[in-house]
Amino acid sequence: xxxxxxxxxxxxxxxxxxxxxxxxxxxxxxxxxxxxxxxxxxxxxxxxxxxxxxxxxxxxxxxxxxxxxxxxxxxxxxxxxxxxxxxxxxxxxxxxxxxxxxxxxxxxxxxxxxxxxxxxxxxxxxxxxxxxxxxxxxxxxxxxxxxxxxxxxxxxxxxxxxxxxxxxxxxxxxxxxxxxxxxxxxxxxxxxxxxxxxxxxxxxxxxxxxxxxxxxxxxxxxxxxxxxxxxxxxxxxxxxxxxxxxxxxxxxxxxxxxxxxxxxxxxxxxxxxxxxxxxxxxxxxx
Amino acid sequence: xxxxxxxxxxxxxxxxxxxxxxxxxxxxxxxxxxxxxxxxxxxxxxxxxxxxxxxxxxxxxxxxxxxxxxxxxxxxxxxxxxxxxxxxxxxxxxxxxxxxxxxxxxxxxxxxxxxxxxxxxxxxxxxxxxxxxxxxxxxxxxxxxxxxxxxxxxxxxxxxxxxxxxxxxxxxxxxxxxxxxxxxxxxxxxxxxxxxxxxxxxxxxxxxxxxxxxxxxxxxxxxxxxxxxxxxxxxxxxxxxxxxxxxxxxxxxxxxxxxxxxxxxxxxxxxxxxxxxxxxxxxxxxxxxxxxxxxxxxxxxxxxxxxxxxxxxxxxxxxxxxxxxxxxxxxxxxxxxx
Numbered sequence: 364x365x366x367x368x369x370x371x372x373x374x375x376x377x378x379x380x381x382x383x384x385x386x387x388x389x390x391x392x393x394x395x396x397x398x399x400x401x402x403x404x405x406x407x408x409x410x411x412x413x414x415x416x417x418x419x420x421x422x423x424x425x426x427x428x429x430x431x432x433x434x435x436x437x438x439x440x441x442x443x444x445x446x447x448x449x450x451x452x453x454x455x456x457x458x459x460x461x462x463x464x465x466x467x468x469x470x471x472x473x474x475x476x477x478x479x480x481x482x483x484x485x486x487x488x489x490x491x492x493x494x495x496x497x498x499x500x501x502x503x504x505x506x507x508x509x510x511x512x513x514x515x516x517x518x519x520x521x522x523x524x525x526x527x528x529x530x531x532x533x534x535x536x537x538x539x540x541x542x543x544x545x546x547x548x549x550x551x552x553x554x555x556x557x558x559x560x561x562x563x564x565x566x567x568x569x570x571x572x573x574x575x576x577x578x579x580x581x582x583x584x585x586x587x588x589x590x591x592x593x594x595x596x597x598x599x600x601x602x603x604x605x606x607x608x609x610x611x612x613x614x615x616x617x618x619x620x621x622x623x624x625x626x627x628x629x630x631x632x633x634x635x636x637x638x639x640x641x642x643x644x645x646x647x648x649x
Numbered sequence: 650x651x652x653x654x655x656x657x658x659x660x661x662x663x664x665x666x667x668x669x670x671x672x673x674x675x676x677x678x679x680x681x682x683x684x685x686x687x688x689x690x691x692x693x694x695x696x697x698x699x700x701x702x703x704x705x706x707x708x709x710x711x712x713x714x715x716x717x718x719x720x721x722x723x724x725x726x727x728x729x730x731x732x733x734x735x736x737x738x739x740x741x742x743x744x745x746x747x748x749x750x751x752x753x754x755x756x757x758x759x760x761x762x763x764x765x766x767x768x769x770x771x772x773x774x775x776x777x778x779x780x781x782x783x784x785x786x787x788x789x790x791x792x793x794x795x796x797x798x799x800x801x802x803x804x805x806x807x808x809x810x811x812x813x814x815x816x817x818x819x820x821x822x823x824x825x826x827x828x829x830x831x832x833x834x835x836x837x838x839x840x841x842x843x844x845x846x847x848x849x850x851x852x853x854x855x856x857x858x859x860x861x862x863x864x865x866x867x868x869x870x871x872x873x874x875x876x877x878x879x880x881x882x883x884x885x886x887x888x889x890x891x892x893x894x895x896x897x898x899x900x901x902x903x904x905x906x907x908x909x910x911x912x913x914x915x916x917x918x919x920x921x922x923x924x925x926x927x928x929x930x931x932x933x934x935x936x937x938x939x940x941x942x943x944x945x946x947x948x949x950x951x952x953x954x955x956x957x958x959x960x961x962x963x964x965x966x967x968x969x970x971x972x973x974x975x976x977x978x979x980x981x982x983x984x985x986x987x
Contacts, residue, residue: 385770386781392844394784397791399810400799414807414823462696469689477697484704490905490926491950494933494942495710496703518703521696544683550692581794581908582926586934597794601912604801613802620798624791631790632783638790643856 397624404428404621408614427618434615436591440599441622447509447595448578451516455524455573456566458517463528463565464554468540478529485522489515493586500587507590515587516577524569527641531565532558567637571630579623596623711943719940732944741920742945745928746952752835752924753903759843760899761892764850769880771851772858782855789848796845797912804828804837804913811837831921834914838922841909846902850895857891858884897960904953925949 403411405423413419431437466478489496496515497506505511535558543557584595594602600619603612631638715732719725736742771782788796803809804827816823827837861884869879885892907926910916916923916931923931929949933942 382770382775386777389767389770389781389785393788397787403802411802412805412808415813458696458699462693465689465692469684469686469692471686471689474689477693481696481700484700487704487708487950488901488905488953490907491946491953492704492707492711493930494939494946495707495714497933498710498939499703499707514699515703518699521699525696540683550688575790579792579794582930586930600798604798604912616798617802620795623795627790627792628787631787635783642852
């Protein structure tokens with residue numbers, strides 16, 4: 364914003380030319396590969412796997428996407444990913460809201476300690492505790508389970524969510540709650556009817572990050588799921604790539620990867636301000 | 650950072666009563682009546698339980714089983730630090746550490762430089778900047794897992810876009826089998842990662858740049874400073890914290906790399922592209938050596954802690970006499986605006 368006024372005067376021609384050149388170059392380098400990936404998904408597998416020739420390169424088809432539906436494992440894996448990611452987003456949002464409210468508005472002796480405890484876990488990379496985590500989930504009968512995966516993803520996303528939600532509650536003036544108490548609202552009614560409109564942006568941020576982080580999460584799913592019926596989309600795509608369902612079908616792989624990509628782009632573009640709010644919240648800054 | 654520490658200070662050293670009295674008066678009054686502490690504890694308990702059960706407990710368990718010969722099935726015994734000794738003398742584990750270090754060294758500077766250049770490109774609101782910012786950040790949002798699947802297709806000899814483009818530019822004959830050669834696969838994956846990750850650095854650096862008051866640049870321009878001088882003497886010093894932050898995020902991310910390597914090369918050929926996390930995964934879930942894998946995990950956590958500490962230390966060092974002149978100057982510029 365402030366940078367608009369960097370120079371009240373007109374920009375020099377050279378600077379504008381430099382900007383346009385950068386713009387064009389960036390679009391070529393950053394947008395074209397993804398558009399090409401999208402285009403690939405409409406090519407038949409035989410075309411994807413052969414040297415490009417003008418005669419066949421632009422024969423487009425929907426058959427790859429039709430295969431996604433008929434290939435039982437892939438259809439189910441898309442559903443699994445959706446179930447796991449949506450549930451994770453909802454659970455993360457609910458737990459973060461409750462904890463954020465508790466940390467922001469309630470005073471109890473170990474409050475700061477517990478908050479620090481949650482934030483510190485943000486610095487423990489889950490990749491490094493995968494082995495004991497596997498044992499733990501196994502002993503709780505939570506491996507090979509969508510619920511287990513949801514609980515794991517929720518834990519990974521909680522510290523960030525709690526941080527965002529605590530900030531959201533702290534930015535609300537205390538007087539607002541006072542009037543709610545005068546009306547006799549309990550804790551839950553206070554959250555749901557008095558505070559909800561004010562904390563919705565925070566909830567959107569927490570849920571968005573949780574969804575994006577779990578929708579195509581790979582290592583955790585690879586470790587905790589061995590039953591092919593429960594595979595999430597990235598695991599099913601690894602199977603496609605390795606030819607576990609028979610012939611390696613690059614058309615199927617391209618279409619599946621596009622299905623993995625689209626929700627990320629749509630959600631990011633639609634909810635960009637909540638994403639940026641998350642980056643700016645300072646949670647990343649620790 | 651600052652808000653965090655000021656909030657915590659009273660509670661750490663002093664009793665709860667003092668904490669309450671240091672809070673705003675209205676809140677102190679309502680502290681017990683409208684916000685009973687019991688409900689407060691109940692509200693935070695689920696979140697605390699989650700991180701305790703799924704992060705802290707496994708962390709403790711990791712240290713415990715790293716001291717045993719824990720297999721997936723059957724009994725186990727304490728073997729002291731034998732797992733650590735064998736990890737540190739295991740050529741494959743050491744190779745994976747070295748490889749991860751090299752990979753991190755290759756990608757870190759390009760991510761920072763490209764991210765910075767892109768931030769300079771989009772920091773001013775011009776025509777189409779909003780669209781451009783979105784485009785530049787989308788690869789990061791899509792994520793390395795999905796991007797790796799795309800790259801599988803495009804790295805194929807003869808048919809993939811990487812080879813087609815290189816042949817069109819007369820650089821290769823278009824038959825390069827990228828994924829079956831260690832150095833070629835490393836180069837390809839590094840390019841992918843720099844391409845995908847610089848968007849995050851761009852966003853972080855850009856929002857840092859927007860926090861610098863315009864008056865600083867105006868007074869610098871009045872003093873006859875060139876664009877390059879302003880960048881070097883104002884922007885970079887003022888963005889030190891932001892740059893450090895994005896460095897730490899990118900270095901830790903690189904050190905934990907797994908997905909793109911598993912998908913594109915499975916760590917091969919041989920163990921040529923096996924990163925540390927991939928090695929640990931293989932030790933635990935292919936060879937089923939959970940005790941050994943836990944020891945390697947603990948070592949990985951230590952290495953990451955050291956890297957973070959060193960980066961903080963390096964940036965603190967450069968804050969010494971060398972930059973003093975610069976900072977006082979920008980402080981003066983800031984003062985002039987007030």
